[in-house]
Amino acid sequence: MASNELATRLAQSTLELCRIDSPIGHEGPIADHVEGWALRHFRRDEVFRVGHTLLLGSLEDPRPTVALIGHLDTVPMHPGDVGRAPRIEGERVHGLGASDMKGGLAVMMALAEDLKRDALPVNVAFLLYEREEGAYAESGLIPLYEKRPDLSRVRFGIAMEPTDGVVQVGCVGSMQVTVRFTGRSAHSARPWQGENAIHKAGPLLTELLGRERVEVNVAGFPFYEVMSATLAKGGRARNVVPEAFELNLNYRFAPGKSVDQAKEDVLALVAGRAEVEFTDASPSGPVAAGNPLFQRLMLLTGLPAASKQAWTDVARFGEWGVDAVNFGPGETAQAHQLHESAPIPPLAVAYEKLAAFLKGAV
Secondary structure, eight states, X not given: OOHHHHHHHXXXXXXXXXXXXXXXXXXXXXXXXXXXXXXXXXXXXXXXXETTEEEESOSOOSSOEEEEEEEOOBOOOOGGGTTOOOXXXXXXXXXXXXXXXXXXXXXXXXHHHHSOGGGSSSEEEEEEESOXXXXXXXXXXXXXXXXXXXXXXXXXXEEOOOOTTOEEEOBOEEEEEEEEEEOBOEETTOGGGSBOXXXXXXXXXXXXXXXXXXXXXXXXXXXXXXXXXXXEEEOSOTTEEOSXXXXXXXXXXXXXXXXXXXXXXXXXXXXXXXXXXXXXXXXOBOOOTTOHHHHHHHHHHOOOEEEOOSOOTHHHHHHTTOOEEEOOSSOGGGTTOTTOEEESHHHHHHHHHHHHHHHHOO
16 A cells, blocks of 8 residues: 555544543544444454453464554543544544544554554554553553563563654653641731741742753753743631642653652752652663564664653553653644644555554564
8 A cells, every 4th residue: 555545544444542531531433333343354262341441452462463553542621622523634634532542553553554564573462551641550551461471471562642753751750649738727917926827938939940850861862850830829818818729740760760769859959848749650661772673663663662751651650660662743842832742754654554564673
């Protein structure tokens, strides 16, 4: 199939998926759609579903298993997108999830349809799951792994997140922390009778303002550790000195640093000046530079590689002992954006690169 015909086919598939609303927590319709499709292209015993998560293919094959990985959910629709129908305009598919990551799903599904999987040098499994866009502990991968611990047999995974067509290795960990400052209320005309909790946060906020990113090199790939105050809440009236003030602190930390070590970094920063509550923590993802299948991917495709300065389920697969990378046709700048869209030509490029890898991986 010519590249332009392939791109048109993949664009139409992406559009079809975008037309199925699947905000996090409402993945049932798209999971049903994918399951119906899967039953036409896989044996019944190769279609395994838990909730709204699907594992397609076999993990019993003696060939090394490569898993193509994609999430079915999107972020909730932006109010500015309500009433805007998904569509194709020029060289782009427009619609919620077009880049993150229904274009990647379309590529996965086309590869499953087209490849003679029994004749490949590797066994290929396809993993499509719910609740990626939420908290780490609520992912649809958790109940799947409880039912299918043999997922740890996968030798190499490719998470088809939007990466602008670059292979992105590893990922930074992510931690959400509530930092609570306490004081004593007073009338704002007599502030000396109280203790202003917002003012007490000033030194920490000043430190965050001047804090430089910390570069950490892992296997030749630079990652950046950063801390940012992302939410603030405090005060109960304009004429009352506030007795409480909360910050949400987001910490991104490099591969090789554990969640416990990251917590120690936060505690060292706060240094006892406020109460600290760790509300969510996602581990960093290992860099798979030494994996032979990763090396084969780079050799066969000629794609550039870079570090993943964000969190993805590469980290979760790392927890299972599975090496994985990120590679997908979507644009990172479009993820979670108002009026999301995705370019069409990279859909065909991603398909062709992955097909070349899977046909020559061993």
